[in-house]
Amino acid sequence: MELVKNMLSGDRVALAKLMSILEREPDEMPGIMEQIHSKTGSASLIGITGPPGAGKSTLIDSLIKSVRKNNETVGVIAVDPSSLYTGGALLGDRIRMNNHVGDQGVFIRSLSTKGTFGGLSKTAKATTRLLDSYGFNKVLVESVGVGQTELDIANVVDIVVVVLVPEAGDSIQLLKAGLIEIGDIYVVNKSDREGSDLLVDALSSELHERNGGKSWMPKVIKTSAKNNTGIDELLVEIQKLNDKLSASGELQKLRQLRIKHELKEAIRNSLDQMISLDDILHITGEVGKDVMNGSIDPYTGAKKLLSSGDLAKNINRRFNSTG
Amino acid sequence: MELVKNMLSGDRVALAKLMSILEREPDEMPGIMEQIHSKTGSASLIGITGPPGAGKSTLIDSLIKSVRKNNETVGVIAVDPSSLYTGGALLGDRIRMNNHVGDQGVFIRSLSTKGTFGGLSKTAKATTRLLDSYGFNKVLVESVGVGQTELDIANVVDIVVVVLVPEAGDSIQLLKAGLIEIGDIYVVNKSDREGSDLLVDALSSELHERNGGKSWMPKVIKTSAKNNTGIDELLVEIQKLNDKLSASGELQKLRQLRIKHELKEAIRNSLDQMISLDDILHITGEVGKDVMNGSIDPYTGAKKLLSSGDLAKNINRRFNSTG
Numbered sequence: 001m002e003l004v005k006n007m008l009s010g011d012r013v014a015l016a017k018l019m020s021i022l023e024r025e026p027d028e029m030p031g032i033m034e035q036i037h038s039k040t041g042s043a044s045l046i047g048i049t050g051p052p053g054a055g056k057s058t059l060i061d062s063l064i065k066s067v068r069k070n071n072e073t074v075g076v077i078a079v080d081p082s083s084l085y086t087g088g089a090l091l092g093d094r095i096r097m098n099n100h101v102g103d104q105g106v107f108i109r110s111l112s113t114k115g116t117f118g119g120l121s122k123t124a125k126a127t128t129r130l131l132d133s134y135g136f137n138k139v140l141v142e143s144v145g146v147g148q149t150e151l152d153i154a155n156v157v158d159i160v161v162v163v164l165v166p167e168a169g170d171s172i173q174l175l176k177a178g179l180i181e182i183g184d185i186y187v188v189n190k191s192d193r194e195g196s197d198l199l200v201d202a203l204s205s206e207l208h209e210r211n212g213g214k215s216w217m218p219k220v221i222k223t224s225a226k227n228n229t230g231i232d233e234l235l236v237e238i239q240k241l242n243d244k245l246s247a248s249g250e251l252q253k254l255r256q257l258r259i260k261h262e263l264k265e266a267i268r269n270s271l272d273q274m275i276s277l278d279d280i281l282h283i284t285g286e287v288g289k290d291v292m293n294g295s296i297d298p299y300t301g302a303k304k305l306l307s308s309g310d311l312a313k314n315i316n317r318r319f320n321s322t323g
Numbered sequence: 324m325e326l327v328k329n330m331l332s333g334d335r336v337a338l339a340k341l342m343s344i345l346e347r348e349p350d351e352m353p354g355i356m357e358q359i360h361s362k363t364g365s366a367s368l369i370g371i372t373g374p375p376g377a378g379k380s381t382l383i384d385s386l387i388k389s390v391r392k393n394n395e396t397v398g399v400i401a402v403d404p405s406s407l408y409t410g411g412a413l414l415g416d417r418i419r420m421n422n423h424v425g426d427q428g429v430f431i432r433s434l435s436t437k438g439t440f441g442g443l444s445k446t447a448k449a450t451t452r453l454l455d456s457y458g459f460n461k462v463l464v465e466s467v468g469v470g471q472t473e474l475d476i477a478n479v480v481d482i483v484v485v486v487l488v489p490e491a492g493d494s495i496q497l498l499k500a501g502l503i504e505i506g507d508i509y510v511v512n513k514s515d516r517e518g519s520d521l522l523v524d525a526l527s528s529e530l531h532e533r534n535g536g537k538s539w540m541p542k543v544i545k546t547s548a549k550n551n552t553g554i555d556e557l558l559v560e561i562q563k564l565n566d567k568l569s570a571s572g573e574l575q576k577l578r579q580l581r582i583k584h585e586l587k588e589a590i591r592n593s594l595d596q597m598i599s600l601d602d603i604l605h606i607t608g609e610v611g612k613d614v615m616n617g618s619i620d621p622y623t624g625a626k627k628l629l630s631s632g633d634l635a636k637n638i639n640r641r642f643n644s645t646g
């Protein structure tokens with residue numbers, strides 16, 4: 001694809017166009033991924049997650065400045081499933097865009113959450129790889145936290161930064177609900193406000209209880225975009241953790257696990273296309289008929305199909321004929 | 324399962340326990356569905372969807388009262404992926420619960436969105452069937468609208484009611500984003516407020532442009548929970564549409580399509596369990612090794628596996644041995 005060549009040689013317009021293709025034409029994705037594959041793996045992939053209102057967008061704006069001060073380049077993807085209603089992601093983009101207009105070392109993009117179910121996660125991963133292959137030193141992926149989105153951020157990035165704010169009285173609840181398992185670094189943002197020390201203490205003691213089986217103790221860092229404090233420190237901590245994981249071989253292991261996930265997902269997607277609603281009755285035969293006329297339920301049907309091996313045979317036949 | 328027998332004979336505690344099991348132990352689901360299967364199909368399944376703040380919870384509270392006035396029973400499932408952060412669903416539940424305490428003809432339940440990816444949709448469907456089998460005349464399923472959730476409401480219910488409010492200035496945007504395709508009936512809620520007639524007009528003209536390929540023109544109904552107007556009318560319209568779809572055979576067709584979706588999902592889930600991350604390398608063989616060492620990308624790997632038929636063979640072998 002000409003567009004991929006142009007993107008790899010540094011063409012930003014081609015990069016933007018490829019992102020649109022990944023969003024709108026999922027069938028094009030495998031071909032694009034195949035072409036960029038050998039150029040990926042150099043970028044440091046960093047996830048920024050946390051509840052709405054935690055100030056992720058502003059924090060990322062500050063992080064971009066900090067990364068640029070170090071003469072590194074940075075690509076940003078914002079994944080906000082609430083954007084359809086709140087305009088959040090788009091507004092955030094506009095703020096950040098305005099601050100970095102004309103800077104060739106920065107590229108920012110919001111992912112629309114419209115479209116096929118399950119598509120968001122796929123598109124986010126593919127877009128991350130695209131920014132990686134383009135040559136950005138750092139790729140930031142912003143998403144709202146755990147349990148809310150189709151996107152499991154830990155399967156996309158190397159290091160997950162969880163952002164919380166003091167006034168989110170239910171921050172501790174959020175931690176209990178799963179955020180404590182996924183954070184590699186914690187940020188108490190808007191730390192100029194009341195209650196930030198309490199939150200830092202609560203976080204630290206919660207992290208001592210359990211840290212998701214990590215080999216290191218996640219750092220808790222106070223930041224304030226308003227007073228512009230803590231951002232450089234956060235970036236240093238991210239870099240330190242990255243170096244440490246890289247030296248110990250954990251980063252490599254993490255990325256291997258991610259590839260397994262991606263392979264599984266790629267297989268699942270392809271299988272999914274094979275079992276189309278239109279010909280599901282051909283693939284499922286007599287059992288499918290029984291399900292359709294109501295004499296057995298779909299779950300029993302699936303169990304029968306799989307245990308008899310008939311489904312695999314039918315799919316196999318189809319694979320070989322459609323190969 | 325003793326619990327299922329008790330539930331089917333009217334035991335509310337058993338019903339609540341089964342719901343918890345469906346939420347927490349997805350492996351139990353097929354067995355439960357098999358047992359209740361012959362008792363399902365009588366309830367009228369109604370989805371209530373719309374953006375956060377549209378007043379869905381209050382509207383449902385009024386609908387419950389209206390259904391009860393007609394001496395019908397009603398089960399309610401609230402699916403709100405934002406509940407983790409806002410407490411929305413739970414708060415809504417509490418309000419509704421308090422209003423219907425002690426009424427054996429009403430059962431209300433929030434679905435937690437925690438847990439496995441893709442689990443929400445499965446649990447919502449299974450819980451709907453459970454309420455159906457228990458014998459409720461109507462089952463209401465509340466969810467935030469389109470593009471936001473893992474739940475495609477149209478695959479769960481017979482009739483989708485889309486709730487909008489005048490002050491949501493972006494209501495028309497929402498419609499363009501997909502809500503106009505899924506609604507069978509539209510509600511302009513909080514119609515005591517300014518702008519409601521404008522919204523009704525905009526809706527009606529948008530519906531004349533396109534109505535998602537429906538054979539009927541979706542009604543637009545003004546409601547106000549505050550003034551308690553429009554609710555009985557809404558219920559009458561739901562019933563009318565239900566009767567019409569039933570008489571024309573469209574309801575039957577819709578339900579058949581839903582069964583196809585469920586069968587596909589059941590197969591997908593079972594396949595998914597077969598391709599576990601732990602033994603994905605056994606199933607994918609040489610191609611899997613190439614993906615893991617980075618010489619090819621996962622998408623190309625999946626394509627190779629499927630077109631060669633090797634994956635199907637390996638899965639087939641596994642199905643037959645684990646059957």
